[in-house]
Amino acid sequence: xxxxxxxxxxxxxxxxxxxxxxxxxxxxxxxxxxxxxxxxxxxxxxxxxxxxxxxxxxxxxxxxxxxxxxxxxxxxxxxxxxxxxxxxxxxxxxxxxxxxxxxxxxxxxxxxxxxxxxxxxxxxxxxxxxxxxxxxxxxxxxxxxxxxxxxxxxxxxxxxxxxxxxxxxxxxxxxxxxxxxxxxxxxxxxxxxxxxxxxxxxxxxxxxxxxxxxxxxxxxxxxxxxxxxxxxxxxxxxxxxxxxxxxxxxxxxxxxxxxxxxxxxx
DNA sequence: AAGCAAGGCAACCGCTCGTAT
DNA sequence: TATACGAGCGGTTGCCTTGCT
Numbered sequence: 001x002x003x004x005x006x007x008x009x010x011x012x013x014x015x016x017x018x019x020x021x022x023x024x025x026x027x028x029x030x031x032x033x034x035x036x037x038x039x040x041x042x043x044x045x046x047x048x049x050x051x052x053x054x055x056x057x058x059x060x061x062x063x064x065x066x067x068x069x070x071x072x073x074x075x076x077x078x079x080x081x082x083x084x085x086x087x088x089x090x091x092x093x094x095x096x097x098x099x100x101x102x103x104x105x106x107x108x109x110x111x112x113x114x115x116x117x118x119x120x121x122x123x124x125x126x127x128x129x130x131x132x133x134x135x136x137x138x139x140x141x142x143x144x145x146x147x148x149x150x151x152x153x154x155x156x157x158x159x160x161x162x163x164x165x166x167x168x169x170x171x172x173x174x175x176x177x178x179x180x181x182x183x184x185x186x187x188x189x190x191x192x193x194x195x196x197x198x199x200x201x202x203x204x205x206x207x208x209x210x211x212x213x214x215x216x217x218x219x220x221x222x223x224x225x226x227x228x229x230x231x232x233x234x235x236x237x238x239x240x241x242x243x244x245x246x247x248x249x250x251x252x253x254x255x256x257x258x259x260x261x262x263x264x265x266x
Numbered sequence: 267a268a269g270c271a272a273g274g275c276a277a278c279c280g281c282t283c284g285t286a287t
Numbered sequence: 288t289a290t291a292c293g294a295g296c297g298g299t300t301g302c303c304t305t306g307c308t
């Protein structure tokens with residue numbers, strides 16, 4: 001038995017939204033909110049639309065502070081860099097671009113940035129390399145000189161097993177893991193899940209990804225042209241080892257060698 | 267000016283995940 | 288613990304616009 005449809009498709013309007021429908025939806029949401037259910041909202045608001053369609057229309061076009069089109073070079077850089085590191089996680093990428101939606105970012109990527117990116121040419125200042133490991137889930141890492149991490153920088157980090165990003169501060173002390181930060185709050189996790197950063201966080205677009213892994217401490221990516229470096233540290237060194245077992249940070253490029261040496265002296 | 271192809275983008279589809287029961 | 292259901296997400300479609308011949 002298949003799953004029940006979310007709405008009566010024979011009795012809902014489809015296609016482009018009219019200005020009247022926009023006004024009705026916007027007015028209703030500003031007065032009442034979603035009421036906890038998008039599915040029930042169209043009936044309450046007097047709209048002959050699917051609840052999912054209402055949600056999409058609100059999130060992508062009607063909610064306050066939406067910015068459409070006109071992507072800046074800086075935004076292009078962030079999109080390219082994050083795509084290289086986390087792939088097509090459009091909601092996460094859009095969350096780093098104030099006023100942008102996942103749909104808008106996705107469309108911008110598909111129509112403009114993708115060609116530049118995979119052509120192996122510069123993508124608005126970001127160097128890329130051809131993926132020589134196709135079919136091997138190999139993630140290309142980027143050289144992004146302006147965002148080379150420095151002591152005290154705030155970082156955007158992520159955890160691949162739970163898909164959230166938390167604000168953290170890089171520490172560069174001899175013989176110490178290059179990472180510390182506040183334990184992610186539950187509120188931050190849930191807010192970020194909705195694409196809203198609950199507190200200010202300076203984002204370094206090179207997007208250090210923190211993920212669980214084996215206990216490997218230091219392994220070199222195989223692309224000689226790029227010298228991407230993966231560095232790691234053992235959980236014993238980390239004050240939040242009860243949150244994350246073995247962690248590693250990826251994304252350092254060749255010009256970060258001094259940083260790596262500083263963190264992991266032989 | 268007309269026809270066609272390509273580009274751009276809004277909207278839909280269907281899947282996964284989280285939560286309530 | 289299992290099931291049902293809604294929310295959220297990424298992939299895809301299809302329509303409209305733009306540019307070229």
